[in-house]
Amino acid sequence: MAGMGIEIELYAERPNRRSRPLRGSYRNGEELALVLSRLPYGEGRLGRVNPYGDTALNEQDAGAALAELDALAALARTPGQREAVEDLGRMLAECAATPGSWVLFVGD
Structure with missing residues (x-):
């Protein structure tokens, strides 16, 4: 998993090609990917984050996460x-x- 990273972005609405994030986290992507990879795959909201593609959570999912x-x-x-x-x-939060x-x- 070395070299792989997961960045996180916050959007005011459901993200699409034209949306711009309110803010993002880009510094700790490799570390976040490593920690998330230790979760049982598919378990909970965070266990469903796809390390190879995009995963979106709405505010209810974020609260559960x-x-x-x-x-x-x-x-x-x-x-x-x-x-x-x-x-x-x-x-x-x-x-x-x-x-x-x-x-x-x-x-990634």
Whole structure:
């Protein structure tokens, strides 16, 4: 999985080719991909993030994913991985608190 990364972007509405993100997280993509890869595939919202494509979560899904964050944080083994999980938590919390918003995971 070396070299692979997952970036995260927050959108005010469902992302499409013309939308621009409100903000994004691009620094910890490789670390985030490594931590997410340790989750059982298909389990919960975060276990469904596609490392090779895009995965979008609406504000309800983002709220549900917040409940999975402690389990994800327990899988972080380095300071960079912990930082990636914390950044994801901020993005999910902002999305969950903003009606109509979406978080987009952009896989390699």
